[in-house]
Amino acid sequence: MKQDLKLISMSDVQAEEVKWLWYPYIPLGKVTIIQGDPGEGKTTFVLAMIALLTRGEPLPERDTAAEPMSAIYQTAEDGLADTIRPRLDSFGADCSRVLVIDESRKELTLSDERLEAAVRETGARLIVLDPLQAYLGSDVDMHRANEIRPIFKRLCAMAERTGCAVILIGHMNKMQGQKASYRGLGSIDFRAAARSVLVVGRLKDEPHIRVVAHDKSSLAPEGASIAFELDPDTGFQWKGCCDTTVEQLLSGSGTVQTKTMLMEDALRELLTQPTPAEEVQKRASELDISQRTLMIAKKNLGVISEKQGERWYWRMPGQGCKDVTV
Template identity: 75%
Template sequence: MKPDLKLISMGEIRAEEVKWLWYPYLPRGKLTIVQGDPGEGKTTFVLAIIAALTRGEALPESEQALEPLNVIYQTAEDGLADTIKPRLDAAGADCSRVLVIDESQRELTLCDQRLEQAVQQTKAQLIVLDPIQAYLGDGVDMHRANEVRPVLKRVAAMAERTGCAVILIGHMNKAQGLKAGYRGLGSIDFRAAARSVLVVGRLKEDPTVRVVAQDKNSLAPEGKSIAFLLDGEHGFQWKGACDLSVDDVLSGGGRFQTKTTQMEEELERMLTETTPAEAVLSRARELGVSERTLMIAKKNLGVISEKRGGQWYWHLPEQGCKDVTA
């Protein structure tokens, strides 16, 4: 008996616009991979994204803030109480909007129906699974394309049906000198299934500086690389867009300068004494720095705003502000 043949005419397909949680890095209803060597800040970067989304704040290089949304976060490497919760708190996340599927009785996999059930129940718009290999399921060899492909196809279909973005966090292999596309741990099918691939690495000249570079984008032009600071003194700080490439990120080479770091330097120069906020805004416009970037620089330096009469003034925290009333 011949199998039933069903043909679909592209003339009957209605084109749809791609929707984004963070353009052009994180598409809705698609798979995104965030990968890098161990200890480079992949999870911290993703937790910073979660914090911004649960608070309804705009992410770097995006002026558009979304309404606060729910996120499902699954990790097989870190404890929820002693690691993930404190890091979410430090990032300023609304933890009431971060949900975890209970795996105490049965471990979760990428093919698990509970993923879609959880999205439907919570209306979550992002799922994070960290790391990829922990959620493939028993008997799936991540290096074999024929075993990986159906698993990824199933979770991609779930994302498509629900419109929920999915981030898979993965490690890099140890093969130095290869193109970025071949540094991801496991089968190349992981990269093929993802619509966006982001690579996280640190700079050799300043290991506290980490950079996220987009290595693949199937839905839009590749986005600018984004720098962030990660150290014991300052914690996590966004540093904005830079010109470093994926190869720079993987090699740890290159120097970076961003609008955020430029504005931080300018604020440190201007705010040696209390300065009218309008003067600072005017200077930012002269430098071509957006108000969003200015506010990130302000937050990073801990700049204090205080009101005197009917005018706002800014000063660095160590400067103080004489004769000012809140």
């Protein structure tokens, strides 16, 4: 019997440039895993990101943005009406661009043909499945590589055909002192198939601050860690880049200091009374703070701009003047 052999010469393969939803964290047409312990803010981080994408606003640490885009978000843990929609509203998302595949008659899996059909019908550039473990299928053992590999192969092929970014949100196991690569639930083949892996966690000394650290990047250099805040009083706020490593994040050690946080501290110190805008700009320049970071810090603190005579002044909320926004 003649062997059915077909060889491909690399000289016939057309090289392609990787396209990105968010460089260097989330590639288009590929699978990204976002993992962390329960309650660390993985879902909140993703929903805040989706809100920016649906509004056509720049993602953290990016100066430019794509046109507003649609995203498909599937969750097996949170209610759409009482949890997901209120969170999206709080982030200012365009909810008409956030779609959900109806699972009332049939539960969705990673191998489901409805994933690709939904992407093609909606033009979505992002699919999120939260959590990964819930979408494997009831007859799949997540610890068996021979069962995981074909599922991920089909999922990766779907992502490549459609050019859609796929995010899988996963929990981590409770094994302390282990590297991140061994703390993901299930087979190590999950991590092997993903082109990018992000870890979300918090540090012991700063419980309201969360950090997203790049743990694997197959298509670009690893990106800087990104901090955000989940505060009971002020809610969600982006805090900018920091030096926290994955190892520090998993052990809870270290501290977080970003340029956004540095500028926030400077504004608190400077704006004890209404202050001319040029003095604020001068202080930002002294700290080597970009205009974008300055405006994020201003937004986070609720700083108000108002014109008095021919000059613009910045002040903290509650200082008793009429609110005038630039």
